[in-house]
Amino acid sequence: MTETSTEILVVGGGLGGVAAALAAADSGRRVVLTEETDWIGGQLTAQAVPPDENPWIERFGSTASYRRLREGIRDHYRRAYPLRAEAASSLTLNPGAGRVSKLCHEPRVALAVLEEMVGPHRAAGRLTVLLRHRPVAAHTDGDRVSAVELEDERGRRRTVSAAYVLDATENGDLLPMAGLDHVTGAEARSEHGEPHAPEVADPTNLQGITYCFAMSHHQGEDHTIERPAMYDFWRSYTPEFWPGPLLGFSAPDPRTLEPVARTFVPNPDTDPLAVAADQSADAGDKELWGFRRILARRMHLPGAFDSDITLANWPLNDYWLKPALEIEGLVDARTVREAHEEARQLSLSVLYWLQTEAPRADGGTGFPGLKPRPDVTGTETGLAKAAYVRESRRIRAVTTVTEHDVSLDLLGPHGIVRRHDSVGVGSYRIDLHPSTGGDNYVDVASVPFEIPLGALLPERETNLLPAAKNVGTTHITNGCFRLHPVEWNIGEAAGRLAAFALEHGTTPHAVRAKDELLEAFTAVLDRTGVERRWPDVRGY
16 A cells, blocks of 8 residues: 655545645645546536636635636637637636526636646645545544545555645545544524524435536437436436426426426527626526536637537436435445436436427427537546535534525625634525425525634544535535535635644644634735625625
């Protein structure tokens, strides 16, 4: 077994993990970053999900390094793609003209920019990136994690020891391995008094996962895939709270739960530069082709592309029949494997249904010209490399963010909760997708929030810190903390915190507890471009 030692180990190469590694390396620390797939970037790349962001993202509401990522993506398109002059000159270029985000783009472009961002630290020897490595065990000494054992795709083991270990995995995998107190699923209403929490706790009640997939459309061609093994099941499956079969264009409106018809028209002739992506004004999810479009052919010179490319992350392919998270005594590894396979079968069935049976506006059925795009997602099938995971294990934290801290109804339109230990900001609706407990959408208006340092600190003092969706939130508030810029901010704060604790010979808990240390740490965040306060914002 190979043994490696470093100062800071970041396990999980999603957005939080990359941000943590960049922050720690930028602080001059030696860092090892691991990733289970062969792409860093998590939900932005391997999971193929365009960014969900706050409506002010072009001006404020993120860290400076996250803005560099966004501008790097735009610059990549300006350098490498045959954009129309009007598109290339747009300061707010939205490459895919998708409605879900002001920056819909291809996963590989985000990957290229992230690789550019980590490149200098790798060249300097400060950062080592281990792809295709997953954690299989944590070695502990009391409450401290002395090392993490990793396994590569060939079954070879490697042990990495570190002064600080950051869990940036998609599921909070290190928490049970290290014996750290954590929460899964839905808390009972009695625990925090949250209005939208269930009466009875259910640790297996998790938001559904989704295997996104990319596709283009080529009229007159036939790209119909092989009939998926579970197609008959998914073709007839009708959830109790759905207006009809799951494979259909009618689905609940997440905010009202009323049945709403979706439309699907590939390659519309509308001008993509006219698309305004602002979910605070319009969720944009009723027209499926344009909702998460990641390449708009008409954004480019004539003839450059013969089709748009769109990304399916829709009500049709959310999977919630079984928990996709191993929970001791409740959900075993076999069930998790079955959940992932059934979720993949669901997405393939959606594609096959679109190609063969979906109703068209002209009265016909099926779009055989829909072509899966494995070249876009880096897989053989065109499905994303990994499932889009909305909800992971969460630490029992010094500070738990509850619905009372973020709900618009509870706080009012000017009710931002100010945190003396703020390490960043975020804003998004409390957006919970249908869950394994049989819940329909829970979609609640929220106010902009500050991220408390206490939410990054486990109750028990340890050298293991969360750096992704595994911070101190609840099943409810995870719904607004799980999105791209917030995950990045959490990871960046965790990376800076571990580096600061090493530099000052202190602990993360002491940083929060001692005013002089907290002041010095927040000064580091301010200096490095972490926004910790919201201006007076309206319209949410």
